[in-house]
Amino acid sequence: MKTAALKTVDRRDGKLAMAHFYVAFIALALGGLAGLLQTLVRSGKFELPAGIGYYQILTVHGVVLGLVLTTFFIMGFQLAAVSKTSGTLTNRQRLIGWIGFWLMTAGTLMAAAMILLNKASVLYTFYAPLQAHALFYIGLTLVIVGSWLDGAAIIMAYARWRKANPGKPSPLLTFMSLVNTILWIVATIGVASTVLIQLLPWSLGLVDRVDVLVSRTLFWYFGHPLVYFWLLPAYMAWYVVIPKVIGGKIFSDSLARMSFILFLLFSIPVGFHHQLTEPGIDPAWKFLQVILTFLVIIPSLMTAFSLFATFESYGRSKGATGLFGWVKVLPWEDARFTVPFIGMLSFIPAGAGGIINASHQLNQVVHNTIWITGHFHLTLATAVILTFFGITYWLVPHLTGRTLTKALNKLAIIQAVFWAVGMTFMSGAMHAAGLLGAPRRSSYSEYGGAAQAAEWIPYQVAQAIGGSILFLGIILMLYIFINLAFFAPKGEEEFPVGETSEKAEKTPMVFENWKLWLGITVLLILFAYTIPFIDMIENAPIGSKGYKLW
Amino acid sequence: MHIHKYEKIWLIFGLTTLLIFLSVLGVSAFYLGNQPPSCLATINPEKVDTTKPFNKPGLKKVKGKAWDYELVFVASAFNYNPGEIEVPKGAKVKVIATTKDVIHGFEVAGTNINMMLEPGFISEFETTFDKTGEFLIVCNEYCGAGHHMMTSKIKVVES
Amino acid sequence: MAQPGLQKKTSTKTEDTSSLKGTLISVFLVGLFLIITWVGVFYLFMDRF
Numbered sequence: 231m232k233t234a235a236l237k238t239v240d241r242r243d244g245k246l247a248m249a250h251f252y253v254a255f256i257a258l259a260l261g262g263l264a265g266l267l268q269t270l271v272r273s274g275k276f277e278l279p280a281g282i283g284y285y286q287i288l289t290v291h292g293v294v295l296g297l298v299l300t301t302f303f304i305m306g307f308q309l310a311a312v313s314k315t316s317g318t319l320t321n322r323q324r325l326i327g328w329i330g331f332w333l334m335t336a337g338t339l340m341a342a343a344m345i346l347l348n349k350a351s352v353l354y355t356f357y358a359p360l361q362a363h364a365l366f367y368i369g370l371t372l373v374i375v376g377s378w379l380d381g382a383a384i385i386m387a388y389a390r391w392r393k394a395n396p397g398k399p400s401p402l403l404t405f406m407s408l409v410n411t412i413l414w415i416v417a418t419i420g421v422a423s424t425v426l427i428q429l430l431p432w433s434l435g436l437v438d439r440v441d442v443l444v445s446r447t448l449f450w451y452f453g454h455p456l457v458y459f460w461l462l463p464a465y466m467a468w469y470v471v472i473p474k475v476i477g478g479k480i481f482s483d484s485l486a487r488m489s490f491i492l493f494l495l496f497s498i499p500v501g502f503h504h505q506l507t508e509p510g511i512d513p514a515w516k517f518l519q520v521i522l523t524f525l526v527i528i529p530s531l532m533t534a535f536s537l538f539a540t541f542e543s544y545g546r547s548k549g550a551t552g553l554f555g556w557v558k559v560l561p562w563e564d565a566r567f568t569v570p571f572i573g574m575l576s577f578i579p580a581g582a583g584g585i586i587n588a589s590h591q592l593n594q595v596v597h598n599t600i601w602i603t604g605h606f607h608l609t610l611a612t613a614v615i616l617t618f619f620g621i622t623y624w625l626v627p628h629l630t631g632r633t634l635t636k637a638l639n640k641l642a643i644i645q646a647v648f649w650a651v652g653m654t655f656m657s658g659a660m661h662a663a664g665l666l667g668a669p670r671r672s673s674y675s676e677y678g679g680a681a682q683a684a685e686w687i688p689y690q691v692a693q694a695i696g697g698s699i700l701f702l703g704i705i706l707m708l709y710i711f712i713n714l715a716f717f718a719p720k721g722e723e724e725f726p727v728g729e730t731s732e733k734a735e736k737t738p739m740v741f742e743n744w745k746l747w748l749g750i751t752v753l754l755i756l757f758a759y760t761i762p763f764i765d766m767i768e769n770a771p772i773g774s775k776g777y778k779l780w
Numbered sequence: 781m782h783i784h785k786y787e788k789i790w791l792i793f794g795l796t797t798l799l800i801f802l803s804v805l806g807v808s809a810f811y812l813g814n815q816p817p818s819c820l821a822t823i824n825p826e827k828v829d830t831t832k833p834f835n836k837p838g839l840k841k842v843k844g845k846a847w848d849y850e851l852v853f854v855a856s857a858f859n860y861n862p863g864e865i866e867v868p869k870g871a872k873v874k875v876i877a878t879t880k881d882v883i884h885g886f887e888v889a890g891t892n893i894n895m896m897l898e899p900g901f902i903s904e905f906e907t908t909f910d911k912t913g914e915f916l917i918v919c920n921e922y923c924g925a926g927h928h929m930m931t932s933k934i935k936v937v938e939s
Numbered sequence: 940m941a942q943p944g945l946q947k948k949t950s951t952k953t954e955d956t957s958s959l960k961g962t963l964i965s966v967f968l969v970g971l972f973l974i975i976t977w978v979g980v981f982y983l984f985m986d987r988f
Binding site: 283284285288351353357359360442443446482484485488505506507508509510511512513516517520521524527528531532535539585589590591592593594595597598599666667668669670671672673674675677678680681682683735738769770771772773774777779780 | 781782783784786787790791794795798801802805806808809810814815816817818819820821822823824825826857858881882883885887889890892893894895896897898899900901902903904914915916918919920921922923924925926927928929931933
């Protein structure tokens with residue numbers, strides 16, 4: 231199984247991955263600062279200087295962290311993972327990766343310029359008929375197209391490995407990177423369609439009107455698998471890297487592959503659960519997608535079991551006894567384990583909130599309240615990002631030929647503690663205020679002195695406290711990243727890739743049958759979307775002209 | 781493929797729980813009528829002011845329908861019309877709303893009235909106002925620079 | 940669990956090194972948390988108009 235696995239990632243591939251990480255961490259700095267400012271504004275005790283608008287920095291925050299940081303980090307990580315487990319990229323694959331990187335970077339700069347010039351304060355969801363400058367849409371398109379090229383390099387590397395190793399299951403990390411790449415490509419077709427067919431011609435003045443519901447539906451066809459595109463690389467680390475870090479074994483290679491396939495199948499035909507309270511969609515179709523959404527919970531239930539089982543098996547192999555004796559023997563002083571572990575814990579309330587959000591009419595209790603913001607700051611901004619930080623602590627020094635020193639390791643754990651405390655305040659207060667009705671995506675407002683709005687303000691102060699602690703965490707993280715990239719002592723840092731236990735059964739080849747899985751994916755999408763989509767087009771109202779209301 | 785006995789127990793437990801959740805939601809939605817707002821009616825967003833019932837926003841008593849009142853709201857950047865309204869306690873009301881420009885939210889804080897208003901569509905939600913008090917209406921979907929100033933109020937008073 | 944029939948009684952005392960009892964309890968605690976939060980919000984939904 232380890233035929234082509236190399237000890238270290240090739241320098242040239244490492245450079246490509248690092249290029250992605252530089253952009254990702256610049257995004258973290260900018261987006262984090264924007265986030266801090268938002269929480270301060272919402273506390274009511276601070277106003278933005280120099281005529282900067284709240285919604286402008288909110289757009290920066292969402293675009294730069296939700297789209298830029300994630301996509302760059304994930305593509306960099308996956309390229310490195312594939313290079314490590316399936317062999318160095320060919321020159322052609324690497325070139326395609328570089329073209330992808332530069333397209334993504336150029337697109338990011340274009341979109342960022344438009345946001346900074348206040349020509350695109352449309353938030354990262356850019357719902358029509360708010361109309362941004364055409365260059366904003368072109369920039370986003372380039373980011374997506376660039377990511378497809380990165381994805382192409384991953385697919386080509388996978389295909390080459392399979393050809394060289396007939397009849398063998400691909401290395402687990404390569405397999406997982408491939409699933410996430412396919413998920414991304416299938417999902418981004420939706421957002422690419424609305425941007426290229428609807429929004430871009432409309433913003434250029436080529437067409438007058440846009441169909442708002444179709445655009446939103448295409449966006450959310452993309453928007454939910456987007457969150458799984460963020461989550462799956464974290465799961466890659468949880469399933470494959472963490473077992474090696476703690477010195478244990480992968481609980482089950484087959485089950486890990488199965489859960490990834492289930493994510494591919496069920497994370498796409500579920501976009502309506504973001505549109506539960508909107509007109510123009512029959513509630514029966516909404517409910518159907520709610521059922522499909524519940525199916526995507528299953529692979530996460532499997533993951534929860536696998537992770538606990540990995541930890542317990544390891545603990546017992548070290549002689550731990552009792553029900554929870556294994557908890558004590560885990561390597562808590564190792565940031566590569568502890569930081570992602572905190573992320574895993576946060577996924578428990580994150581998942582609980584997610585089930586509630588997707589629960590059809592229960593969505594009315596929380597829809598577009600700040601509960602939702604609290605929710606995805608647990609999923610993306612804690613579970614996923616702490617895992618990405620945990621990956622950074624070994625991957626960046628591995629690629630730069632440096633080491634994670636004891637001092638940096640300690641700082642990394644402190645960083646995660648800051649994160650956990652800050653997020654408990656911020657996300658906790660967001661969840662609570664959301665249940666009381668406080669809206670998301672809103673600047674500070676007393677709503678004409680309403681009693682209900684006054685109840686929300688203490689929670690907003692708590693969010694600002696949490697946001698400030700989180701910002702300190704971001705500064706720590708940037709300090710660690712810069713050290714690992716440029717200053718840490720030279721040495722060899724391991725790229726931990728877990729192995730399955732010797733007793734494990736052979737991985738069935740059916741998981742590599744892409745005709746089958748892509749076929750089912752497409753069928754499920756057609757099943758969930760065809761009829762409602764035809765309804766939307768047949769019963770469409772007159773389209774909307776563009777508005778610039780910021 | 782081998783699955784550990786405990787994992788089977790866990791997955792059966794998880795699946796059963798999800799199935800119960802879905803059954804409760806399904807029965808509540810399809811038999812008790814607690815569907816999320818999903819009105820299919822369309823409207824020309826540029827002619828809202830001259831289209832019934834939006835030409836006369838506010839509370840209106842109706843007869844011969846499954847509800848006693850219709851409460852009509854028109855949203856536009858950055859306000860709701862009416863800006864304040866009284867509703868008698870216990871009234872069975874159909875809230876009907878739409879937008880004249882961009883997407884807005886229509887959330888009556890502390891209640892289940894929470895729906896998207898999208899240009900070209902009418903949004904409706906039926907409920908019984910069974911608690912007195914002042915309920916704040918907020919726009920919960922970003923609509924522009926004045927988004928957070930967009931508000932209205934429903935006073936539920938003893939009838 | 941691994942050696943059926945042999946020392947059924949005593950095996951409950953000498954702990955099996957491959958036991959996943961802690962895992963089972965842990966995931967059930969997770970499950971319990973999911974149920975409590977869901978029921979809580981469902982109650983809010985029922986209580987509100």
